[in-house]
Amino acid sequence: MPRLPYVAVPKREAERARRALARESLLVRDVRVRREGDRVLFPVEDAEEAARVLEREEVPFELGEGEFESVSGPRSVEEVLRERLGVSCSVPYDVVGDVAVVQIPEELEGYEEEVGRAIMEVHKRVRAVFERGPVRGVFRVRELRRIAGEGPPVTEHREHGCRFRVDLSRCYFNPRLATERRLLADEVVEEGARVLDMFAGVGPITVILKRFVPGVRVVACELNPVAYRYLLENLRLNRVSARAFLGDAGEVVRLLGRFDYVIMNAPKFAHRFLRAAARVVRPGGRVVYYRIAGSVEEAFEEVRERLGGGVELESWREVKPYSPEESLFRLVVRVP
Ligand SMILES: C[S@@+](CC[C@H](N)C(=O)[O-])C[C@H]1O[C@@H](n2cnc3c(N)ncnc32)[C@H](O)[C@@H]1O
Incomplete structure (x- = not known):
């Protein structure tokens, strides 16, 4: 069972909290939300950011860390790659809208396609994965190479309830x-x-x-x-x-x-x-x-x-x- 940071909210506020956290993509997927007495525990990707969202929504909460049951499938890209290739290392990547950008670690050089596929398996919304190259020039644009999926790195990303369209191969965005x-x-x-x-x-x-x-x-x-x-x-x-x-x-x-x-x-x-x-x-x-x-x-x-x-x-x-x-x-x- 993975150990994760969570926010605990009163049961009567759970639906409002769930919506606010989901809107900001802060809920950890593929794990079961837990009940504890009259509180509901939501596992979150970023406790600091989740706290900020709930404060804004005026939902009372407490922060904590605990174990949550996996609902289905593997949880992390690292786990998938460890199982499949027997390689154990961290894989830094970002998800921007329906695109992921990954830095291939030395240990996984030559396995780019497998890394891309693992990311798409873990993040069902991701349609294409790109390997990150160096950032160049005054426009600060990153060189990208597609390693899995389809289509260009043009996407729409959500952040704090705002929408950002961007072509990652021609513009800076972090x-x-x-x-x-x-x-x-x-x-x-x-x-x-x-x-x-x-x-x-x-x-x-x-x-x-x-x-x-x-x-x-x-x-x-x-x-x-x-x-x-x-x-x-x-x-x-x-x-x-x-x-x-x-x-x-x-x-x-x-x-x-x-x-x-x-x-x-x-x-x-x-x-x-x-x-x-x-x-x-x-x-x-x-x-x-x-x-x-x-x-x-x-x-x-x-x-x-x-x-x-x-x-x-x-x-x-x-x-x-x-x-x-x-x-x-x-x-x-x-x-x-
Ligand atoms: C590090 S990026 C930051 C972009 C944005 N603030 C963000 O957070 O995504 C710097 C931006 O400055 C732009 N830039 C470079 N030289 C510039 C200049 N002389 N005048 C205006 N913008 C410039 C680049 O094209 C790039 O989009």
């Missing part, structure tokens, strides 16, 4: 930043703020802010024409409005007014645009700077070097580890 986007909306950007999403991609930050921050006004900028097309489509799909510009953020900012927040989600090259960003932040406004670095101090030093000693590190978060020595950090920097 489903692992879902929690970060929600925190940005819930904890950083204030109601009614004027925001510039400087490197908007297909629009996940813009859409999530518009959906969850009351009265926020967003201007989005993107250089990749394909991503820009999806950005417009995703604004429409989610029935939110934002001004969107196709072009180089460094140039486009000259045409715009002042912002309360400039969000710089381009961890590989945002440093080159710091001065341009600071010029369009109102006095006392914030630059929200994402950077891969060994420490937050190192990332902030880079900001100080470019923007001068008057800037202040208001808050920061380690978003996720990037390599054994480095992490992706989010810095909220107050500009004088």
